[in-house]
Amino acid sequence: MPVKTTSPAPPAFESWGRYPKHRADIVPLYWTSDFPLHAPSSSAMLPVGMGRSYGDSCLLDGGTLLDARGLDRFIAFDSATGLLRAEAGVTLAEILDFAVPRGWFLPVTPGTKFVTVGGAIANDIHGKNHHVAGTFGCHVPRFELVRSNGQKYECTATQNQSLYEATIGGLGLTGLITWAEVQLRPIVSRKIKYEGIKFVGIDEFVALSRAAQHLEYTVAWIDCVSTGKNFARGIFMQGDHSEQPEDLKPSGKPKLTLPVDLPAFLMNKASIGAFNALYYAKQYSKRKNALVDFEPFFYPLDSVHHWNRAYGKQGLLQFQCVLPWEPDFQQGIIQVLKAITASGLASFLAVIKVFGDVRSPGMMSFPAPGITLALDFPVRGERSFDLTEKLGNITAEFGGKMYPAKDARMAPRHFQQFYPQWQEFARYIDPAFSSAFWQRVTALG
Amino acid sequence: MASRSVYPPNRILVLGATSAIAMAVMRQLVTPAAHFFLVARSKEKLTAVAQDLLVRGALRVDMIVADLDDTQAHSQMLSVATSQLGAVDLALLAHGVLGDQAAAERDYFIAEQILGTNLLSAVSLLTWLANYCVSQGQGTLAVISSVAGDRGRKSNYVYGASKAGLNAFLSGLRNRCDRSGVQVLTIKPGFVATPMTAHVAKNRLFATPERVARGILSAVRKRKDVVYVPWFWRPIMSIIKVVPEPIFKGRDL
Numbered sequence: 001m002p003v004k005t006t007s008p009a010p011p012a013f014e015s016w017g018r019y020p021k022h023r024a025d026i027v028p029l030y031w032t033s034d035f036p037l038h039a040p041s042s043s044a045m046l047p048v049g050m051g052r053s054y055g056d057s058c059l060l061d062g063g064t065l066l067d068a069r070g071l072d073r074f075i076a077f078d079s080a081t082g083l084l085r086a087e088a089g090v091t092l093a094e095i096l097d098f099a100v101p102r103g104w105f106l107p108v109t110p111g112t113k114f115v116t117v118g119g120a121i122a123n124d125i126h127g128k129n130h131h132v133a134g135t136f137g138c139h140v141p142r143f144e145l146v147r148s149n150g151q152k153y154e155c156t157a158t159q160n161q162s163l164y165e166a167t168i169g170g171l172g173l174t175g176l177i178t179w180a181e182v183q184l185r186p187i188v189s190r191k192i193k194y195e196g197i198k199f200v201g202i203d204e205f206v207a208l209s210r211a212a213q214h215l216e217y218t219v220a221w222i223d224c225v226s227t228g229k230n231f232a233r234g235i236f237m238q239g240d241h242s243e244q245p246e247d248l249k250p251s252g253k254p255k256l257t258l259p260v261d262l263p264a265f266l267m268n269k270a271s272i273g274a275f276n277a278l279y280y281a282k283q284y285s286k287r288k289n290a291l292v293d294f295e296p297f298f299y300p301l302d303s304v305h306h307w308n309r310a311y312g313k314q315g316l317l318q319f320q321c322v323l324p325w326e327p328d329f330q331q332g333i334i335q336v337l338k339a340i341t342a343s344g345l346a347s348f349l350a351v352i353k354v355f356g357d358v359r360s361p362g363m364m365s366f367p368a369p370g371i372t373l374a375l376d377f378p379v380r381g382e383r384s385f386d387l388t389e390k391l392g393n394i395t396a397e398f399g400g401k402m403y404p405a406k407d408a409r410m411a412p413r414h415f416q417q418f419y420p421q422w423q424e425f426a427r428y429i430d431p432a433f434s435s436a437f438w439q440r441v442t443a444l445g
Numbered sequence: 446m447a448s449r450s451v452y453p454p455n456r457i458l459v460l461g462a463t464s465a466i467a468m469a470v471m472r473q474l475v476t477p478a479a480h481f482f483l484v485a486r487s488k489e490k491l492t493a494v495a496q497d498l499l500v501r502g503a504l505r506v507d508m509i510v511a512d513l514d515d516t517q518a519h520s521q522m523l524s525v526a527t528s529q530l531g532a533v534d535l536a537l538l539a540h541g542v543l544g545d546q547a548a549a550e551r552d553y554f555i556a557e558q559i560l561g562t563n564l565l566s567a568v569s570l571l572t573w574l575a576n577y578c579v580s581q582g583q584g585t586l587a588v589i590s591s592v593a594g595d596r597g598r599k600s601n602y603v604y605g606a607s608k609a610g611l612n613a614f615l616s617g618l619r620n621r622c623d624r625s626g627v628q629v630l631t632i633k634p635g636f637v638a639t640p641m642t643a644h645v646a647k648n649r650l651f652a653t654p655e656r657v658a659r660g661i662l663s664a665v666r667k668r669k670d671v672v673y674v675p676w677f678w679r680p681i682m683s684i685i686k687v688v689p690e691p692i693f694k695g696r697d698l
């Protein structure tokens with residue numbers, strides 16, 4: 001049995017945004033049999049993975065975090081079908097290291113490979129291929145869930161169906177996922193046939209997305225600083241796995257890390273503007289084609305470990321919403337961008353993508369047909385919180401919803417509007433489990 | 446006899462195969478030619494380890510569930526293991542317990558258990574394995590000791606004594622085996638983030654099992670005698686070892 005530890009200052013487990021700061025005990029799990037704990041703590045528990053969620057969905061104020069990262073073993077792999085069974089703390093990076101040389105790839109991948117299988121299921125994450133592949137949960141046919149009463153459930157779409165649906169996108173609240181099966185997809189090359197296209201304005205972005213519907217990966221970077229005729233300018237990025245058979249051996253590992261906390265003032269409007277301009281200038285012609293390794297294509301930021309520390313000790317906030325086509329996605333996006341520009345808290349990163357209509361089995365899954373937009377900005381007290389509040393209001397007004405994995409500020413009334421099924425979902429929550437996020441968004445008010 | 450061992454080793458015996466450090470070493474040794482024989486006391490954990498190595502591409506993984514404190518059973522267990530493997534290129538001894546120092550101060554029986562697992566069981570296993578390796582004229586005996594064996598401290602001197610005894614035994618064994626082609630490697634890790642230290646607050650001196658495993662395997666490859674992992678523990682311990690006892694004894698260590 002693992003021994004309980006008290007965390008020293010500062011918090012031993014932080015989310016990627018490093019905001020808010022909550023303190024909890026951490027119990028590392030090393031074996032799938034380590035949970036349930038023999039002496040269950042009277043306070044709440046929550047499983048955590050790599051802490052790549054931005055806000056407080058992977059945090060608890062008090063209570064016990066079950067660090068599932070030590071559940072890092074592969075269990076079985078069918079090299080004929082690409083079905084991998086792995087413990088829940090295995091990261092997508094570890095899956096890639098294993099699978100790519102064997103000619104297999106992740107069915108869905110987020111913008112970082114440093115997330116665990118358990119975390120990927122609990123947030124039912126999406127990637128650049130949402131319009132064709134749906135969410136991660138669409139490719140997880142089976143997993144095991146262990147509840148705090150010691151009950152083990154093997155869950156599939158037909159077996160323990162409700163727990164299956166509640167756990168995919170279930171924010172870690174339904175129990176501990178000990179292992180899961182992930183259906184990989186075949187590749188013959190590490191390379192992505194990439195095309196980058198400059199655009200100006202939401203219309204052009206939507207047109208490019210429609211034209212690229214048959215391609216596996218689409219996403220765009222959008223400049224949040226420029227106004228006037230450059231408003232909503234950006235680069236549309238599309239890609240497909242290369243079909244030219246090639247060496248599948250890995251390239252060098254990322255080394256560069258940001259070892260210190262940069263002061264927040266370095267992240268001011270000027271430096272972010274310069275950054276955005278530079279990024280935009282790299283793309284000199286209207287269209288640019290290249291055959292690129294999948295690593296820089298999917299994980300441009302992973303080569304800088306802990307880039308989040310560049311935002312300083314106060315941390316950063318993410319905002320990600322999806323706005324449905326109806327009533328008026330265009331107005332919605334424009335209002336979001338304008339609110340950001342007006343705040344002066346220009347975003348380091350602004351990512352925009354069209355979601356498709358592949359349905360996820362997940363009850364609380366975030367993606368929905370429409371346009372999704374993700375941005376981050378530094379925590380600057382009330383100014384930042386005013387902005388998130390404003391963005392939440394715009395999202396609500398345009399019938400959209402916000403992504404819990406990237407949230408630290410969503411108002412309870414907004415959450416309950418975005419996820420009207422939340423009370424139905426609450427029936428499947430493990431009575432011993434909770435999270436700072438859940439306590440916040442289900443509070444009265 | 447000149448040492449002609451090949452690296453990486455293909456026939457690998459691991460005692461205490463559910464150790465986190467052992468797991469990291471084994472993963473780095475997986476090749477399509479790697480045949481592992483694993484021994485540990487929990488069937489459930491051992492199965493998880495064996496499956497992981499097989500999925501990663503090991504040629505073959507065999508295992509026996511055994512409590513290594515039972516020295517009576519060692520010789521039979523080792524005959525089975527070595528005959529399954531055919532020969533031993535590398536034997537890794539990774540089992541061990543930190544023990545409860547405070548309890549051991551109150552109760553000799555607790556101290557005896559720590560010495561039994563960390564020292565006596567290793568002496569028993571190594572006696573058998575050394576004879577086996579000498580007669581096959583090759584093989585590496587890699588034994589995980591600890592920096593704690595370099596000098597006793599009040600916070601863990603029973604554990605430290607078990608590792609110090611192990612160090613002396615290994616140095617003598619190395620002396621004996623020197624002309625036989627057998628490598629005897631004493632591994633001295635510092636703090637490693639594993640289940641054994643799960644209850645200890647982590648500081649910058651903690652290393653990952655993966656890093657420690659790289660250090661161990663590099664020492665195997667270079668046929669070293671004693672390796673500190675990570676390397677910086679060698680200078681740290683050389684200082685700690687020369688602090689005069691009158692000063693050392695007054696410290697909170």
Ligand SMILES: Cc1cc2nc3c(=O)[nH]c(=O)nc-3n(C[C@H](O)[C@H](O)[C@H](O)COP(=O)(O)OP(=O)(O)OC[C@H]3O[C@@H](n4cnc5c(N)ncnc54)[C@H](O)[C@@H]3O)c2cc1C
Nearest residue numbers: 049050051052053110111116118119122125126171172177
């Ligand atoms: C640079 C970057 C880019 C990103 N890009 C995307 C993107 O493109 N698309 C996207 O969808 N997300 C994206 N994310 C968010 C990230 O993919 C999710 O937050 C993911 O869930 C993080 O996984 P984790 O292992 O770090 O889990 P954590 O953040 O530690 O935990 C996330 C949730 O999973 C639960 N959980 C973890 N392990 C288990 C388990 N074993 N059993 C049950 N519940 C568990 C936790 O309780 C928590 O609710 C990005 C994040 C970063 C930092």
Ligand SMILES: NC(=O)c1ccc[n+]([C@@H]2O[C@H](COP(=O)([O-])OP(=O)(O)OC[C@H]3O[C@@H](n4cnc5c(N)ncnc54)[C@H](OP(=O)(O)O)[C@@H]3O)[C@@H](O)[C@H]2O)c1
Nearest residue numbers: 463464465466486512513514540541591634636637639641
């Ligand atoms: N972690 C450190 O900081 C550190 C530092 C210096 C040296 N070391 C040494 O490194 C070695 C490996 O430890 P670790 O850090 O990898 O910790 P670990 O994961 O806890 O490994 C210790 C292993 O020893 C096994 N074991 C204990 N008693 C046993 C017995 N009687 N029979 C069979 N197996 C037994 C345990 O099995 P169960 O899982 O069944 O209990 C466990 O798998 C140990 O010798 C330790 O002393 C560790």
